[in-house]
Amino acid sequence: MASGELASLWDAHVHLPAYADPEEVVASARRRGMRLVSVTVSPAEAAPNLKLRDENPSAVKCFLGIHPSEAVSMPNGLEELSPLWEAADGVGEVGLDPKYSEVSARSAQMELFKAQVEVAERARKPLQVHSRGAEGTCLDVLDGYSLGGLLMHWFEGEELLERVLSRPRTFVSFGPAILYSNKLLRVAGRCPLEAVLVESDGPVAFAALGGVEGPGLVPSVAFRLAEVWGRTLEETVLQLSLNAESYLR
Numbered sequence: 001m002a003s004g005e006l007a008s009l010w011d012a013h014v015h016l017p018a019y020a021d022p023e024e025v026v027a028s029a030r031r032r033g034m035r036l037v038s039v040t041v042s043p044a045e046a047a048p049n050l051k052l053r054d055e056n057p058s059a060v061k062c063f064l065g066i067h068p069s070e071a072v073s074m075p076n077g078l079e080e081l082s083p084l085w086e087a088a089d090g091v092g093e094v095g096l097d098p099k100y101s102e103v104s105a106r107s108a109q110m111e112l113f114k115a116q117v118e119v120a121e122r123a124r125k126p127l128q129v130h131s132r133g134a135e136g137t138c139l140d141v142l143d144g145y146s147l148g149g150l151l152m153h154w155f156e157g158e159e160l161l162e163r164v165l166s167r168p169r170t171f172v173s174f175g176p177a178i179l180y181s182n183k184l185l186r187v188a189g190r191c192p193l194e195a196v197l198v199e200s201d202g203p204v205a206f207a208a209l210g211g212v213e214g215p216g217l218v219p220s221v222a223f224r225l226a227e228v229w230g231r232t233l234e235e236t237v238l239q240l241s242l243n244a245e246s247y248l249r
């Protein structure tokens with residue numbers, strides 16, 4: 001890396017298939033020297049996501065998964081995904097969220113979550129977990145598996161942070177909400193630098209930031225983390241890049 005040049009930042013969680021023009025999102029990230037981990041919420045997004053990765057192999061990683069919001073509406077979703085797992089770089093976005101439906105032991109969400117964690121374990125692929133409102137239950141499930149890289153995406157379970165950080169090969173990610181949330185600033189301040197990734201969750205838009213969205217916000221997230229950690233932006237970006245590469249390995 002030439003001096004004065006920033007290491008390449010990874011947006012560790014973005015939904016490229018959810019954009020009207022995902023190619024433009026990728027092109028814009030490439031112009032900034034950024035790379036993207038693109039996740040799916042449904043089997044219908046799988047083929048477009050794989051295509052984006054195949055067309056941009058150095059800039060895009062393709063994760064496949066069925067989101068907890070789709071668990072009840074897609075009883076056959078896993079059958080649709082099963083021939084595609086091998087081509088995926090990782091498994092996500094999967095998880096549990098009581099906002100959408102039941103998350104109890106025999107619920108559709110729980111069955112779907114466990115089946116997809118099993119795929120990640122069997123194939124030794126990195127996993128991305130959505131755990132909003134069910135952080136402890138997600139961790140209870142994950143404890144039953146031997147996983148490669150695990151990302152607890154947009155993790156807000158402050159009281160469970162020690163438990164997350166004591167797991168092997170486990171990362172937490174911060175997104176644009178850290179630009180206005182004191183709680184997330186506090187959580188980030190308690191995280192070891194080597195356990196953190198950054199993300200946009202694009203196209204999720206942030207009302208508190210005037211409705212902006214997308215991977216273009218990730219450098220601001222890195223800048224905020226540099227402030228919290230008392231590091232330079234260059235050091236922080238380098239650390240975040242190393243973390244992403246370690247997670248994706």
Ligand SMILES: [Zn+2]
Pocket residue numbers: 013015093201
């Ligand atoms: Zn997401």
